[in-house]
């Protein structure tokens with residue numbers, strides 16, 4: 001089986017990708033590196049859900065640091081950017097730089113990320129961050145693939161129900177939390193799109 005590093009943001013975004021990899025003789029080592037998630041309780045909740053699922057499958061999860069202060073420093077000045085804007089590009093850069101470094105340290109050669117499995121995120125931004133991060137190492141390649149295709153988007157929904165995963169309603173940071181609350185308020189007053 002080929003081994004790859006799979007940077008993972010949460011169980012709902014990871015389960016269908018993990019399932020697909022195992023069915024294709026690829027064994028992922030999970031890397032939970034998400035210092036963007038706020039508050040810390042939420043970070044732990046998402047991490048525990050992923051760890052529970054991976055324990056069922058016998059897969060290793062490596063826990064990155066929750067250094068939210070450094071993440072805040074990286075996105076300083078971008079607090080009012082919308083989702084898919086400049087703050088998200090920086091956020092992806094931070095997380096995938098760490099994933100590429102971990103991939104190099106472990107000698108795994110190739111890494112992928114679950115970040116683009118949600119339709120709320122920009123695949124172009126995620127792929128740009130992955131290519132940029134991999135470019136720093138001679139022995140690391142970013143696996144650029146659309147993880148929403150080949151039925152994976154639908155499978156994501158099925159596995160979410162099958163395992164009853166905790167499924168958050170905001171992307172991760174305090175700014176996405178704020179924007180989700182504002183959207184909820186708008187929905188109460190009129191019409192606004194709902195996150196999946």
Ligand code: SF4
Pocket residue numbers: 036037083084087088089091092171172173174175176
């Ligand atoms: S909205 Fe999501 S991707 Fe964008 S900065 Fe916040 S946590 Fe990162």
